[in-house]
Amino acid sequence: MAACILRVGVNFRIQSITCLGAPDYQPAEIVRQFWHGLSLYQRAELVTYNGRGFDLPLLELAAFRYGLSAQNYFRTSRNRYSSNHLDLMDWLSNFGAFDSSAA
Numbered sequence: 262m263a264a265c266i267l268r269v270g271v272n273f274r275i276q277s278i279t280c281l282g283a284p285d286y287q288p289a290e291i292v293r294q295f296w297h298g299l300s301l302y303q304r305a306e307l308v309t310y311n312g313r314g315f316d317l318p319l320l321e322l323a324a325f326r327y328g329l330s331a332q333n334y335f336r337t338s339r340n341r342y343s344s345n346h347l348d349l350m351d352w353l354s355n356f357g358a359f360d361s362s363a364a
Contacts, residue, residue, distance in 0.1 A: 263281075265279065309347075
C-alpha cells in the first residue's frame with residue numbers, strides 16, 4: 262500500500278509532496294495518517310483517479326480494520342456529484358454516461 266499527498270497552491274503550483282507512513286510504510290500507519298490528515302482540512306479537495314471505485318473503499322475497510330474513525334469523510338464526501346472529492350475517472354467519463362443508441 263502506498264499513498265502520497267500533494268499540496269497545491271491557488272496558482273496550481275506544487276507546494277509539497279508527502280509519502281504517508283515514511284520511512285517504514287506500514288499499512289496501519291499509512292491509513293491512520295490519511296484519515297487524520299483528511300479530518301484536519303475541512304476545505305481540502307480530494308482528487309483521485311478511480312478513487313471512488315477502489316482507493317477510498319480500500320481505505321474505508323482499512324480504517325475499520327485498524328479501528329480508526331473517518332466520520333467527517335462519511336458526513337461530507339459520500340455524494341458523488343457535490344462533495345469535496347473529485348474522481349478524475351468519473352469526471353472524464355461524464356460519470357459513466359454513454360449513448361446506447363450509438364452502439
